[in-house]
Amino acid sequence: MRDLLDYRDRFPILAETTYLINHSLGAMPGAAEDRLKEYAHAWNTRGVRAWEEGWWEMPLTVGDQIGRLIGAPPGTVSMHQNVTLAEAGVLSCFGFEGERRRIVYEEGNFPSVRYLYQAARGAEVVVAPDDEGVVEAIDERTLLVPVTHVLFKTGQIQDVEAIVARAHEVGALVVLDAYQSVGTVPLDVTALGVDFAVGGSVKWLCGGPGAGWLYVRPDLAETLEPALTGWQAHARPFAFEPEQDYAEGAWRFLTGTPNVPALYAATAGYDLVEEVGVERIRARSIEQTTLLMELFDEAGFEPGSPREPARRGGTVVVKVPEFEEVNRELAEREIIVDCRPETGLRLGPHFYNSDDELRFAVEQITELSRAAPAGAART
Numbered sequence: 001m002r003d004l005l006d007y008r009d010r011f012p013i014l015a016e017t018t019y020l021i022n023h024s025l026g027a028m029p030g031a032a033e034d035r036l037k038e039y040a041h042a043w044n045t046r047g048v049r050a051w052e053e054g055w056w057e058m059p060l061t062v063g064d065q066i067g068r069l070i071g072a073p074p075g076t077v078s079m080h081q082n083v084t085l086a087e088a089g090v091l092s093c094f095g096f097e098g099e100r101r102r103i104v105y106e107e108g109n110f111p112s113v114r115y116l117y118q119a120a121r122g123a124e125v126v127v128a129p130d131d132e133g134v135v136e137a138i139d140e141r142t143l144l145v146p147v148t149h150v151l152f153k154t155g156q157i158q159d160v161e162a163i164v165a166r167a168h169e170v171g172a173l174v175v176l177d178a179y180q181s182v183g184t185v186p187l188d189v190t191a192l193g194v195d196f197a198v199g200g201s202v203k204w205l206c207g208g209p210g211a212g213w214l215y216v217r218p219d220l221a222e223t224l225e226p227a228l229t230g231w232q233a234h235a236r237p238f239a240f241e242p243e244q245d246y247a248e249g250a251w252r253f254l255t256g257t258p259n260v261p262a263l264y265a266a267t268a269g270y271d272l273v274e275e276v277g278v279e280r281i282r283a284r285s286i287e288q289t290t291l292l293m294e295l296f297d298e299a300g301f302e303p304g305s306p307r308e309p310a311r312r313g314g315t316v317v318v319k320v321p322e323f324e325e326v327n328r329e330l331a332e333r334e335i336i337v338d339c340r341p342e343t344g345l346r347l348g349p350h351f352y353n354s355d356d357e358l359r360f361a362v363e364q365i366t367e368l369s370r371a372a373p374a375g376a377a378r379t
């Protein structure tokens with residue numbers, strides 16, 4: 001088996017930086033550039049014939065590769081511009097009239113998703129503080145339950161099983177945002193029984209922007225007719241019929257012309273994640289996040305991520321004094337992390353990061369935050 005550090009040369013940016021921001025934008029595999037050249041070559045040499053030579057099907061062929069990473073059967077995952085649009089497609093399958101028009105929403109969800117549900121006409125949005133609160137809030141009035149597998153602010157893994165069990169008990173449907181888990185925390189949508197799952201490619205999948213995905217439980221998909229629709233969702237798109245006749249499976253969730261270059265670029269990252277294997281990445285990620293937490297403890301900083309590895313995703317957050325300033329100075333030193341207002345610095349190592357890089361980053365953070373004015377820690 002290849003040593004994980006042998007993969008470093010597949011990601012050119014690692015030669016220049018200490019790259020610990022994989023919860024935001026995973027490192028670009030060098031192969032993504034080759035894939036983009038392939039795209040340009042097909043466009044240039046095959047012209048319009050490229051559509052029937054693979055471009056038209058790409059939202060599903062690429063979706064099948066995501067499917068392999070999330071335990072979804074072939075033909076159940078479609079590719080979209082981003083999570084917001086994937087969830088907009090889900091939302092557009094439902095009307096919010098009558099008794100069952102509640103959306104039980106978890107506060108730690110990504111804000112873009114919240115804006116979307118709050119804008120749904122007729123829906124009554126109930127915001128629950130955490131996963132336990134979501135379970136408590138679900139009742140017969142609940143239609144949809146949008147929750148997140150790994151919270152973006154704290155890296156905390158949510159108890160999705162308990163949420164699905166409660167939702168299904170009362171006939172509600174769960175929409176799982178797995179953006180912060182896929183590629184670093186194993187996910188099996190079939191075993192979990194979630195109704196919908198969404199995610200994107202920029203983070204742990206190292207696939208770049210423009211390649212969001214949507215999984216719909218196959219037996220449920222057949223019953224849905226999304227209002228956010230277009231000709232790619234038609235059973236016979238090239239007949240250009242005046243009325244919509246929804247295609248089978250994941251096709252019916254598509255809209256118009258797909259984002260072909262983004263789909264070319266994305267698969268280079270998926271290939272590497274598949275080659276290494278998410279179970280192996282997860283085992284290494286737990287070692288890395290545990291080491292980071294120990295190093296922060298030793299330096300006298302209290303990490304804000306869960307202590308229990310089973311509840312911790314791939315990111316460690318820590319609120320050091322003047323963290324915004326520290327973040328800026330780290331970037332000057334080619335150490336790439338980020339920060340969020342309430343949680344402080346976020347460090348997201350991936351399988352290609354070494355322990356030495358983690359030690360170096362914590363040393364630099366310690367030095368910079370000790371140099372910050374005393375008592376400047378934000379609350």
Ligand SMILES: Cc1ncc(COP(=O)(O)O)c(C=O)c1O
Nearest residue numbers: 082083084110112152179180200
């Ligand atoms: C959990 C989660 N969901 C969604 C998003 C982004 O959504 P979109 O693809 O609509 O930009 C992020 C990005 O940072 C995220 O962390």
